[in-house]
Amino acid sequence: MKPSVIRIFAFLIFAGNLVAQTNDPVLMTINSKPVLRSEFEYIYNKNNTNNSLDKKTLDEYVDLFVNFKLKVEEAEAQGIDTTKSFITELAGYRSQLTKPYLTDSKVDDAVLQEAYNRMKEDVDVSHILIRIPQNATPADTLKAWNTIQSVMKRLQKGEDFAKVAREVSEDPSAAENGGHIGYISAFRTVYPFETMAYNTAVGSLSKVVRSAFGYHIIKVHARRNSLGEILVAHIMKFTAKDDEATNKKAKAEIDSLYQRILAGDDFGTLAEKYSQDKGSSVKKGELPWFGTGRMVPEFETAAFALKNIGDVSKPVQSAYGWHIIKLLDKKGLDTFDNVKADLERRVKRDERANLGKESFLRKLKAEYNYQLIKPNLQEFYTIATNHKLSDSTFIAEAAKLSKPLFNFAGKNYSQADFANYLKKNSSSDLSIASEMIDQKLNAYVESELMAFEDTQLEKKYDDFRFLMNEYHDGILLFDVSNNEVWEKASKDIEGLAKYFNEHKADYTWKEPHYKGRVIWCKDKATFKAAKSIVSKSKNDSIDKYLTSRLNDSIQYVKIEKGLFVKGDNKVVDNEIFKTKDKLVPSTDYPYVFLVGKMLNNTPEDYTDVRGLVTADYQEFLEKEWIKALRAKYPVVINQAVLKTVKQN
Secondary structure (H helix, E strand, O other), X not given: OOOOHHHHOOOOOOOOOOOOOOOOOEEEEEOOEEEEHHHHHHXXXXXXXXXXXXXXXXXXXXXXXXXHHHHHHHHHHOOHHHOHHHHHHHHHHHHHHHHHHOOOHHHHHHHHHHHHHHHOEEEEEEEEEEEOOOOOOHHHHHHHHHHHHHHHHHHXXXXXXXXXXXXXXXXXXXXXXXXXXXXXXXXXOOHHHHHHHHOXXXXXXXXXXXXXXXXXXXXXXXXXXXXXXXXXXXXEEEOOOOOHHHHHHHHHHHHHHHHHHHOOOOHHHHHHHHOOOHHHHOOOOEOOOEOOOOOOHHHHHHHHHOOOOOOEOOOEEOOOEEXXXXXXXXXXXXXXXXXXXHHHHHHHOOHHHHHHHHHHHHHHHHHOOOEEOHHHHHHHHHHHOOOOOOOHHHHHHHOOOOOEEEEEOOEEEEHHHHHHHHHHOOOOOOOOHHHHHHXXXXXXXXXXXXXXXXXXXXXXXXXXXXXXXXXXXXXHHHHHHHHHHHHHHHHOHHHHXXXXXXXXXXXXXXXXXXXXXXXXXXXXXXXXXXXXXXXXXXXXXXXXXXXXXXXXXXXXXXXXXXXXXXXXXXHHHHXXXXXXXXXXXXXXXXXXXXXXXXXXOOOOOHHHHHHHHHHHHHHHXXXXXXXXXXXXXXXXXOHHHHOOOOOO
């Protein structure tokens, strides 16, 4: 059982910075260590709000706060803050707390809002793709660029977009769909493509945009308000490309099923029996909820055209076969607050996940005056031109470099520092020397900037410093209290017994208790043997004797041990408390007898009320410990400063 002071210092993480205090006097000293007014105000006002269940006066809280700090002081004196377990636990908390401080939260919020706003609108697009190989050389990139520029000129002269897409687009589907993707929404395409599509006017061609796949030109055909999401079931017959006989058969079968639906046959039953989409047929044809851009255009158009729940489409053909679609349910876009958590998860899997961090790094570079010495970086380009970063020759040549490379916040980093980083981080999916080196330099600078900023958080943000102090002191408080009070009390048998004997009057009962055992036996022979064993055994060893001397005792003997009051056990009620209720023997254990004693209104020893005694003994140890700590560590409170503490 833990004392209530732990609840007072419960760890409640909240957002928002406290206003930095330019005048922050010392409120008190604990063993000559200063405690600033701001730290006390922060904890007092956070845990002592107007709606607190256990609101304290300022003087009451000062007393609790001093006790808290005294225990932390004792924990440090015992060296608990130097143990591996403490250091690891605190580091884990810090790792979680730093995350919102090491990104541009305004950009992160804007990314979420942008995605939500885009989810409100669907954009109908076509595109032409000219691919760029994953490990493209400058020549590869230039070739793709020249090709996409020539395509743009053809389109600007008025050539039909679909015709050009079929001729030149390297999207495999363009030969059939003329580059037409259909309606898209947020997260339905890669982020650069999505952004360009939403920023292009209806009827216009986009600028050339590069994605992970290559260069794109996008044509926007239309926009519409989001149709939300729908839940449908379908019956499907597959068709084979260029197989006229199969296609004709599938069309005839789907038409026949459609007529049966019109005649009143159950849609789900037909889907189970006849649909060739086995993944959905076992669910009566039901598909997962979907919105814009999740299905092939023909299917999506037909599905969203259904207006009322229960409506069924005519047979519709897609690239995969024939479908009959039934509308089961539909819903509009939920509020931003309700979808925010889902948006955050989706953003983390998307290119836009890095936007907040990239913005934050740009701000750090400006704040700490990051300077790169480009000529000295050029020497790495030269070495990397003919060698992979993992080659021994590159490593050896890079190790010879020692000039300054970059600096920030007054700290200089040399070529040797970067060379050492490259030696440990040589893998790269790039092939161009300058791109490889730039990629690694950016990663190195990022890691160093982030590491430095991490060391500045307590200085820059009051709320972060206070939270870390809470975690630091809270872990110490738990560990030292466990050592000095909680675990100590539970294991101190002599202390518990002594405390009970000195306070026995505090544990009297309002009603008599029977202390003993109810022993159930499976047959008469076991019953006689058990009674004989009990008559020759000491009370504390009865269970042991029964277990050791009766073969298969778990099977033949059942023992209930405890303190019983009237109503707890029918055997005790009948035999000891002489109730009028008739005892019905158990069919599995029909023979039963009691062994024990009546305690009336007073426990025999502390084990009879162990939970209560342990809790009271812990409270006793706590008070004695506080007395000892107050005698050991001097406490000085500045009453003048205390009067200036701001209260909620």
